[in-house]
Every structure is written in structure tokens, then in C-alpha cells.
Amino acid sequence: MSEQDRQKQLVGEAAAGHVEDGMTIGLGTGSTVERFAESLGRRIAEGLSVRALPTSEASIDLAHRFDIPLIDWTVTTHLDLCIDGADEVAPDLSMIKGGGGALLWEKIVASAASRRLYIADSSKLVGALGTFPLPVEVVRFGHQATAEKLAAHCPDLARREKGGEPFVTDSGNFIYDCRFGRIDDPAALEAALGAIPGVVECGLFVGMADSLIALRDGVVVTVDGQTDVWWG
Structure with a gap:
């Protein structure tokens, strides 16, 4: 072990x-x-x-x-x-x-x-959030447009895949993994991402x-x- x-x-x-x-x-x-x-x-x-x-x-x-x-x-x-x-x-x-x-x-x-x-x-246990890619769950309809708006906050993002196909959540949505680097204000970022049409939820708790x-x-x-x- x-x-x-x-x-x-x-x-x-x-x-x-x-x-x-x-x-x-x-x-x-x-x-x-x-x-x-x-x-x-x-x-x-x-x-x-x-x-x-x-x-x-x-x-x-x-x-x-x-x-x-x-x-x-x-x-x-x-x-x-x-x-x-x-x-x-x-x-x-x-x-x-x-x-x-x-x-x-x-x-x-x-x-x-x-x-x-x-x-x-x-x-x-980390000194600041952000080394781990931040998952953002988005609805499949218009996800390309949603991703463009996400990219304004985080240019380094990618739609998650599994087995060469898009990963689909238990609610039928896509996930974009966003590499922000250091996140100094998680609450503000959570609010900003949540305001984007098409974003269902993000992985900031x-x-x-x-x-x-x-x-x-x-x-x-x-x-x-x-x-x-x-x-x-």
C-alpha cells in the first residue's frame, strides 16, 4: 500500500x-x-x-x-x-x-x-487553489459559445474527454477543465463563472x-x- x-x-x-x-x-x-x-x-x-x-x-x-x-x-x-x-x-x-x-x-x-x-x-493540502484544473460543468447546447466566454477568464481550458469521447456528467452535461494557476479570490471567481450563461456549476467550494x-x-x-x- x-x-x-x-x-x-x-x-x-x-x-x-x-x-x-x-x-x-x-x-x-x-x-x-x-x-x-x-x-x-x-x-x-x-x-x-x-x-x-x-x-x-x-x-x-x-x-x-x-x-x-x-x-x-x-x-x-x-x-x-x-x-x-x-x-x-x-x-x-x-x-x-x-x-x-x-x-x-x-x-x-x-x-x-x-x-x-x-x-x-x-x-x-495546498497554499492556494489552482494547481489542480478547475472543473466547470456546462450544458451541451451552445457549449462552444460558453467555452468562449470561459476563455475570457481562463485561456487555458479544454473539454474533458474519456476514452476519446467527450466526458458526460450524470446530469448529461459537459465539463471544461480550466487551468487558472493560482486562484487568489475563489469566491469572486465562483461568482464570475456562475454568471456565464450555459455554466451549470463550477468546482469551487x-x-x-x-x-x-x-x-x-x-x-x-x-x-x-x-x-x-x-x-x-
Whole structure:
């Protein structure tokens, strides 16, 4: 097991410990969340009662794999807790997400939760956002025109592909990955991108992380605010 995989396993297991009996949770997407789902599945097998609302088709598959009971929006629009991963986390706990293409569903689910807990290995902790390409989800109709407007903010962008074909999100949209470099004002950029007709959502998650589980000097810690931050 690589050091990164070991860290993913540790933070995933720690996150599972935050799930209490009777909770309705948001189930995130990604390889770190997979470790969380595996640990949660073990707790469910031992008697923990929990319901999960998925953030992607991939997280539906995770739930089935680890016997996590699923619900949908017809059951409830309120979640006790959302647990998800991140592609980058800055010292102010703003994040870039969407490397797996689930940013829209992830943001909708997170916005419905009373508490949002994110998990990340050390490689995801950065001094400033922007090294990781920012995913921007756009509707397929007129996506070429939308891309031109995106290029006014970020000339270095490309429509995401998978297997030589355009990548299509679970909502049927395209994603443009935008290489901004350093992003000094994530909130302003999020607002500017959201004002472009055709943009559905972007992968900037600003002010959404209530807590973060990560490793500091090899020890799992929970960051509950900027005063707990040590990187950057």
C-alpha cells in the first residue's frame, strides 16, 4: 500500500467514526470516499442504522458494494451530515472538487446537509487553489459559445474527454477543465463563472467545509476552522 493510499484509509476510517446511529448522510464520490464507505459498511454490518443519499452514479455503486442503504430526494431534503473528498484544500478551507465529474450533485447534496465533513490526504493540502484544473460543468447546447466566454477568464481550458469521447456528467452535461494557476479570490471567481450563461456549476467550494479530516505529521486530525490549519 502506498503512503497516499494509507492516508486515504486512515482519514476514511476516521470519517466513518463521525456517523451516528439513525443519521441520514450524503455519500460523496472518489477514491478517498471509497475507504470511508468500506469502513462505514463494516459499522453497518455490526448494527449501525444509517441512510445515504448519493452524490453520483459512482457513489450509488459504492453503496451497493458495501451494503449502505440508499434513499433519494423523495424521502427527505435534509441531511444530518455529508462526507466527501476534495481535490485541493486551501488554508481558508475553500476547495476545488470535481475531478471525478460529480461536482454538481456533490454541491447540491452538501448544501442540504446540516454539517459538511471533508476528507483528504496530505497531497490535497495546498497554499492556494489552482494547481489542480478547475472543473466547470456546462450544458451541451451552445457549449462552444460558453467555452468562449470561459476563455475570457481562463485561456487555458479544454473539454474533458474519456476514452476519446467527450466526458458526460450524470446530469448529461459537459465539463471544461480550466487551468487558472493560482486562484487568489475563489469566491469572486465562483461568482464570475456562475454568471456565464450555459455554466451549470463550477468546482469551487467556498465556505462549505465545516470540518476537514487530514493527517498532520502522520497523525489523523480534525480541522474545525482556520485556526486549526497548519499548512499554507
